[in-house]
Amino acid sequence: MEKIIINTPFSRSEIWVGEKWESVSRLLPEKGVVIITDENISRLYGDRFPDFPVLTVTPGEGSKKLEVVERLAEKLLESGIDRTGFILAIGGGVVCDLAGFLSSIYMRGIGCGYVSTSLLSQVDASTGGKNGVNLGSTKNMLGIIRQPDFVLCDPAMLITLNDQEYLSGLAELIKTAVIGDRDLFDLIEKNFDEIINRNSDLLTQLVAKSVNFKAAVVSEDERETGLRRILNFGHTYGHAVELQKSVKHGFAVASGMELATDFSFEKGLISLEEKTRIVNLLLRFGLLDKHDIPDDMIEKLISHDKKKAGSDINFVFTEGIGKAVVKKVSVSEVIDFYKRFRDK
Numbered sequence: 001m002e003k004i005i006i007n008t009p010f011s012r013s014e015i016w017v018g019e020k021w022e023s024v025s026r027l028l029p030e031k032g033v034v035i036i037t038d039e040n041i042s043r044l045y046g047d048r049f050p051d052f053p054v055l056t057v058t059p060g061e062g063s064k065k066l067e068v069v070e071r072l073a074e075k076l077l078e079s080g081i082d083r084t085g086f087i088l089a090i091g092g093g094v095v096c097d098l099a100g101f102l103s104s105i106y107m108r109g110i111g112c113g114y115v116s117t118s119l120l121s122q123v124d125a126s127t128g129g130k131n132g133v134n135l136g137s138t139k140n141m142l143g144i145i146r147q148p149d150f151v152l153c154d155p156a157m158l159i160t161l162n163d164q165e166y167l168s169g170l171a172e173l174i175k176t177a178v179i180g181d182r183d184l185f186d187l188i189e190k191n192f193d194e195i196i197n198r199n200s201d202l203l204t205q206l207v208a209k210s211v212n213f214k215a216a217v218v219s220e221d222e223r224e225t226g227l228r229r230i231l232n233f234g235h236t237y238g239h240a241v242e243l244q245k246s247v248k249h250g251f252a253v254a255s256g257m258e259l260a261t262d263f264s265f266e267k268g269l270i271s272l273e274e275k276t277r278i279v280n281l282l283l284r285f286g287l288l289d290k291h292d293i294p295d296d297m298i299e300k301l302i303s304h305d306k307k308k309a310g311s312d313i314n315f316v317f318t319e320g321i322g323k324a325v326v327k328k329v330s331v332s333e334v335i336d337f338y339k340r341f342r343d344k
């Protein structure tokens with residue numbers, strides 16, 4: 001078990017990795033707690049939830065909208081939750097984003113903690129304090145950055161995750177390795193079978209490494225004015241694929257990482273050997289697919305990217321496994337590269 005701390009100017013968050021999720025009760029206030037979860041998690045784990053009222057949402061991205069936040073807020077009010085109240089989210093990235101956002105705005109902010117149940121949320125979504133909901137089809141448009149009081153990641157919960165969701169989370173783990181942790185990359189490369197078999201001890205080690213890296217980045221740059229941008233590696237093209245092709249977040253990011261790695265190679269930032277290692281690892285886990293996005297659509301999607309600043313994009317490149325760098329690149333250069341990448 002490992003406890004990782006995020007310290008930012010206004011908050012402190014504890015992330016427990018490798019801890020049994022049932023031990024969450026010791027982190028909760030004695031009263032005023034409401035649990036938010038989704039129907040899948042409630043079915044699988046609800047009988048072992050701490051003894052507090054439970055609000056359940058429909059699983060999936062469709063629940064990340066203001067309407068659901070409003071409905072949940074009404075339920076909190078009906079349950080008599082006041083400023084001393086506390087929300088415990090038990091779920092994947094959707095439940096944590098939703099509950100984190102609700103806790104940030106309900107009565108101008110109440111306490112919140114997460115039991116993070118999917119690999120994607122354990123290695124990425126539940127660390128760093130970003131929360132929020134979608135606005136129509138535009139992802140994460142309404143939200144704020146506010147650290148939860150704690151996050152608990154129990155690898156035993158990952159056993160019940162379906163293969164696609166598990167692999168989607170693995171893509172974000174590989175992203176962390178590429179941008180910041182060469183040892184993590186080696187560990188993933190060497191332990192293919194154990195990862196596929198979801199070996200709990202190994203998963204604890206991998207999740208802890210990923211959380212440690214993200215926690216260090218967020219502690220230095222919570223508001224994403226500099227260093228935190230590297231976490232967007234693979235996300236410029238990844239978000240375009242996610243929106244256009246409706247593939248799961250991690251698979252879309254994997255395609256984005258392939259493009260960003262190729263782009264890094266073209267710019268002379270990474271060797272052929274390292275480029276091949278990154279792409280082969282993504283291929284080995286079945287994370288890559290060819291996506292053919294029409295020219296007018298790719299222009300529209302990349303021009304709307306949140307990482308855009310004027311006619312430039314803060315594009316994240318790799319400078320070798322374990323190192324990332326952000327460079328301003330014109331939108332047209334990114335689009336030109338995409339066309340060459342797609343047609344090769």
Ligand SMILES: NC(=O)c1ccc[n+]([C@@H]2O[C@H](COP(=O)([O-])OP(=O)(O)OC[C@H]3O[C@@H](n4cnc5c(N)ncnc54)[C@H](O)[C@@H]3O)[C@@H](O)[C@H]2O)c1
Binds near residue numbers: 040044064093161165
């Ligand atoms: N806040 C951030 O920094 C951040 C970062 C990355 C992604 N995200 C967000 O996270 C969301 C994706 O997260 P996700 O992939 O966890 O999605 P999710 O919460 O929808 O979970 C995926 C599916 O797996 C099920 N599930 C979760 N844990 C399970 C378990 N232990 N056993 C069985 N089934 C389980 C869920 O019910 C759901 O059907 C997206 O909305 C994305 O925008 C946020």
